[in-house]
Amino acid sequence: KAALLIDGVEKVYNKGKPNEIAVLRGVQLEVAPGEVVAMVAPSGAGKSTLLHMAGLLDTPDSGRVVIAGDDLSGKSDRARTAARRSKIGFIYQFHHLLPEFTALENIVLPQLAAGVSKRDAEAHGMDLLGKVGVAERATHRPGELSGGEQQRVAFCRALANKPGLLLADEPTGNLDPKTSDQVFDALMTLARSTGLSALIATHNLELAGRMDRMVRLENGVLVDA
Numbered sequence: 001k002a003a004l005l006i007d008g009v010e011k012v013y014n015k016g017k018p019n020e021i022a023v024l025r026g027v028q029l030e031v032a033p034g035e036v037v038a039m040v041a042p043s044g045a046g047k048s049t050l051l052h053m054a055g056l057l058d059t060p061d062s063g064r065v066v067i068a069g070d071d072l073s074g075k076s077d078r079a080r081t082a083a084r085r086s087k088i089g090f091i092y093q094f095h096h097l098l099p100e101f102t103a104l105e106n107i108v109l110p111q112l113a114a115g116v117s118k119r120d121a122e123a124h125g126m127d128l129l130g131k132v133g134v135a136e137r138a139t140h141r142p143g144e145l146s147g148g149e150q151q152r153v154a155f156c157r158a159l160a161n162k163p164g165l166l167l168a169d170e171p172t173g174n175l176d177p178k179t180s181d182q183v184f185d186a187l188m189t190l191a192r193s194t195g196l197s198a199l200i201a202t203h204n205l206e207l208a209g210r211m212d213r214m215v216r217l218e219n220g221v222l223v224d225a
């Protein structure tokens with residue numbers, strides 16, 4: 001079954017008002033297990049709206065969002081929050097690491113919250129940091145890390161609780177081209193080594209071309225790109 005199925009999703013803002021806007025008009029997308037899909041979209045096309053639907057942060061007006069076979073469209077907020085925390089990892093353009101904690105602690109804390117022992121959480125955290133090449137920065141705080149290092153730590157944090165699905169919104173958007181390349185490689189290494197499925201929004205067509213598949217959001221629907 002698909003890691004993510006978005007089936008006929010529609011979203012209208014300001015319904016019935018003069019400024020009504022139909023942002024999503026029947027979006028269709030299936031992300032297979034282990035597949036990394038790039039989403040490109042002009043600004044204002046509805047990329048954030050779609051990622052919010054996929055991440056169970058907002059509900060469609062119609063259509064279904066199914067995560068690993070679990071149709072969460074009509075479920076309670078409580079069920080959706082539980083699914084979001086256990087099944088989905090998020091990465092943004094800016095990392096949002098906790099500044100007063102070390103890199104490792106930033107990855108350990110969400111695991112402790114999920115009931116993992118400190119010892120296992122630290123071992124898993126170090127393993128993740130090693131995979132993206134920043135293990136030697138484990139005891140540094142975010143302010144002591146470069147932008148690229150901070151973002152790689154943020155990837156590890158997003159994957160700390162082993163979600164099957166990663167949603168990323170411009171994950172390399174604030175980095176220079178060379179750093180952006182390194183950070184993207186780190187992300188792909190992590191994804192490939194964990195069998196992660198991902199939907200990654202990016203303006204960078206070169207990076208998009210290195211993912212498994214590219215889709216474009218335009219006029220409220222997704223088309224192959």
Ligand code: ADP
Pocket residue numbers: 013014021023041042043044045046047048049050
């Ligand atoms: P993108 O991320 O592709 O730039 P968004 O999903 O943020 O696009 O927004 C798509 C369109 O929907 C824009 O025209 C935006 O102004 C509008 N929009 C987004 N969120 C809201 C909201 N909460 N209420 C009303 N309009 C919104």
Ligand code: ADP
Pocket residue numbers: 057081084085089090
């Ligand atoms: P917690 O309360 O455990 O931090 P939540 O269930 O509130 O987690 O959120 C889970 C994930 O969803 C977090 O990684 C967070 O970054 C993301 N998230 C929560 N609310 C929003 C939002 N309004 N916009 C974008 N991302 C959000």
